[in-house]
Amino acid sequence: MKQAFVYKLRPTRKQEQALEDTLETCRHLYNACLGERKQAWAQRQERLSFAKQCATLPERKQTSPHLPLVHSQVLQDVLHRVQRSYDHFFRRLKQQKEKPGFPRFKGRGGYDSFTYPQWGNGVGFKEGRLCLSRIGLLRICSDRPLQGDPKTCTIRRRADGWYACIVCAVAPAPLPLTGESIGLDVGLENFATLSTGKQTPNPRLLRRAERRLKTAQRRLSRRKKGSRNRAKARVLLAKAHLKVQRARLDFCHKVAHDLLDRFDTLAVEKLNIKGMLKNHPLAKSIADVGWGTFLSVLKRKAERAVRSVVEVDPRYTSQICSGCGESVPKKLSVRWHACPYCGLEAHRGTNAALNIKRKGGVTAFGETATLVAV
Numbered sequence: 400m401k402q403a404f405v406y407k408l409r410p411t412r413k414q415e416q417a418l419e420d421t422l423e424t425c426r427h428l429y430n431a432c433l434g435e436r437k438q439a440w441a442q443r444q445e446r447l448s449f450a451k452q453c454a455t456l457p458e459r460k461q462t463s464p465h466l467p468l469v470h471s472q473v474l475q476d477v478l479h480r481v482q483r484s485y486d487h488f489f490r491r492l493k494q495q496k497e498k499p500g501f502p503r504f505k506g507r508g509g510y511d512s513f514t515y516p517q518w519g520n521g522v523g524f525k526e527g528r529l530c531l532s533r534i535g536l537l538r539i540c541s542d543r544p545l546q547g548d549p550k551t552c553t554i555r556r557r558a559d560g561w562y563a564c565i566v567c568a569v570a571p572a573p574l575p576l577t578g579e580s581i582g583l584d585v586g587l588e589n590f591a592t593l594s595t596g597k598q599t600p601n602p603r604l605l606r607r608a609e610r611r612l613k614t615a616q617r618r619l620s621r622r623k624k625g626s627r628n629r630a631k632a633r634v635l636l637a638k639a640h641l642k643v644q645r646a647r648l649d650f651c652h653k654v655a656h657d658l659l660d661r662f663d664t665l666a667v668e669k670l671n672i673k674g675m676l677k678n679h680p681l682a683k684s685i686a687d688v689g690w691g692t693f694l695s696v697l698k699r700k701a702e703r704a705v706r707s708v709v710e711v712d713p714r715y716t717s718q719i720c721s722g723c724g725e726s727v728p729k730k731l732s733v734r735w736h737a738c739p740y741c742g743l744e745a746h747r748g749t750n751a752a753l754n755i756k757r758k759g760g761v762t763a764f765g766e767t768a769t770l771v772a773v
């Protein structure tokens with residue numbers, strides 16, 4: 400299984416220029432190859448393949464002053480990206496749900512990463528630094544040691560600097576079995592409610608970062624188009640976005656780690672894509688985004704820890720009584736579940752989490768009702 404390790408880079412000014420130049424060369428190559436594919440299709444209904452375009456690389460290198468300055472496997476990876484965007488396009492075309500957009504040309508600043516697809520070939524560690532072919536020895540900030548077998552390395556430009564993402568093949572590291580299982584319900588006022596009745600609140604740090612994001616958004620919209628101040632405001636907004644992203648990811652990792660430590664089986668709500676597309680309250684959409692991030696972190700970590708995550712259909716989980724299975728309809732504003740049939744009393748979230756746990760095949764109706772104490 401694969402795991403990504405991300406490190407911030409500390410390039411010198413000269414190296415930073417080389418990184419920028421590499422991105423720009425890759426972007427030009429990407430656009431050129433995309434254009435040729437478009438043309439071949441429009442003029443001769445011919446589908447250019449990856450292999451065919453790859454074969455043109457040596458010739459291109461002879462005529463371009465920039466291409467020879469980039470490692471050849473990095474250039475090949477650019478062609479892979481063209482291929483992938485084409486594959487996506489044809490897949491969308493086949494699905495015929497909506498008219499798919501043709502793969503787009505990348506504008507200046509719209510292309511922000513390049514990949515060394517094979518560790519050891521143009522990329523590796525040397526003297527405690529990251530050695531990139533044609534760029535140099537780059538200092539890295541490393542607080543987490545690499546694990547497993549490095550496979551690929553992607554260099555990415557972000558609002559606050561350069562990063563290396565090293566993908567490694569790692570072996571599973573099973574956690575000791577605990578014999579315990581749990582159900583989780585996503586909420587609006589809380590991030591999640593466990594079937595034990597425990598609630599995980601939304602982190603204050605994240606809320607603060609989100610407030611800053613809103614301020615930055617307002618600032619940008621006030622600035623005049625094309626002005627220097629607008630460009631500055633855009634950088635600040637991008638940084639605020641990064642902050643929110645990181646704070647959320649951090650939080651997700653912590654919660655997932657804690658849960659995987661204690662439970663063998665976790666029943667969770669499947670992300671409701673259809674519901675997300677429908678016009679529903681903003682707060683719920685934000686909760687959904689957070690839940691999506693959490694699910695992907697949880698699933699990845701669970702795979703490594705050999706724990707099972709069961710995704711269940713979340714419909715009716717808050718309406719059905721987890722004690723007896725009768726339907727007890729209630730509006731979203733009703734936060735308490737009081738069953739007139741069996742007398743079960745529980746927080747709305749706890750009742751839903753118990754239903755999710757049951758749907759995950761872990762327990763039956765009423766079995767865990769004794770746990771319900773808020």
Ligand SMILES: [Zn+2]
Nearest residue numbers: 720723738741
């Ligand atoms: Zn009941």
